Amino acid sequence: AFAAGVGIAQIDKLENKIKQRTENAAYYNKNLNSKYLSELKIIENSRPNYYAIVYKVSHPKYSAFELGAKLNNFGIISDTYRFKYKALYKMPLFEPFASYCPNAEALSESIITLPTHEGLSHEDLRFIVDRVNDILT
Secondary structure, three states, X not given: OHHHHHHHHHHHHHHHXXXXXXXXHHHHHHXXXXXXXXXXXXXXXXXXXXXXXXXXXXXXXXXXXXXHHHHHHOOOOOHHHHOOOOOHHHOHHHHHHOOOOHHHHHHHHHEEEEEOOOOOOHHHHHHHHHHHHHHHO
């Protein structure tokens, strides 16, 4: 009952949170060097919540994991780096059900997330954009 009460109280804030996260994602898309980053395609007629924004990294020198490590050194946390993203069947819990999925492996090794939460200031966003662009150029 307590959790339901907290959830109901938070539901009114949801639209504003999604709006701010969407604006933060748009800022990244406008200001990041798109030569080496491309946002994963959003499914048509859908609406992302931008819990984080996901980019495919295609840099000749840095993998997505290496980019995540470099950003981490600046205090910029990418979930793909922090949680060492990999295909689920490579995790011990799912190993008994494993079936080789080369596309899942390739995707999990080539993506990076950037934070979009509503607590980010314009200065935070600019700092993130500047660090990503500095690393990739």
